[in-house]
Amino acid sequence: MYIELDNLLSGCTTADSWYDDGCIIAGDILTEFKTKDWEELLSIVLTKSLDWQKKLAYCLDSSCNSYELTILLLLLNTEDQELFEICIDTLRSFDILELKRIVIDNPLILKRIDEMLIKASSPVRKILEDFLLKIS
Incomplete structure (x- = not known):
């Protein structure tokens, strides 16, 4: 199954194609x-x-x-702002006490979110604020 997912993620797709179909297929593979x-x-x-x-x-x-x-926690160590935002957005769907502990114990994640909030667009601000609310 890993190879199937790798091939899908490695493929060249338009953004529309990925968000319309690719991510659904990837989710099915992951299950x-x-x-x-x-x-x-x-x-x-x-x-x-x-x-x-x-x-x-x-x-x-x-x-x-x-x-x-x-x-997702490994990917949070990226310098890429978009990848960081995607990871935070995805982590919002997790309902795990361990996530709270990990984030609270890792002040760099919280610091980066605080820095991003200053200049974030409205949608990104909402994602970041929702995440902070979830872990508080």
């Missing part, structure tokens, strides 16, 4: 993942292109499992 697939994905996620990582982060809430959480 079929076994432990081996998750471990393989976890081992390579940081070696993939930024576009690939953004696509993955966008669809990583299919089961809100610990592998998805771990991958």
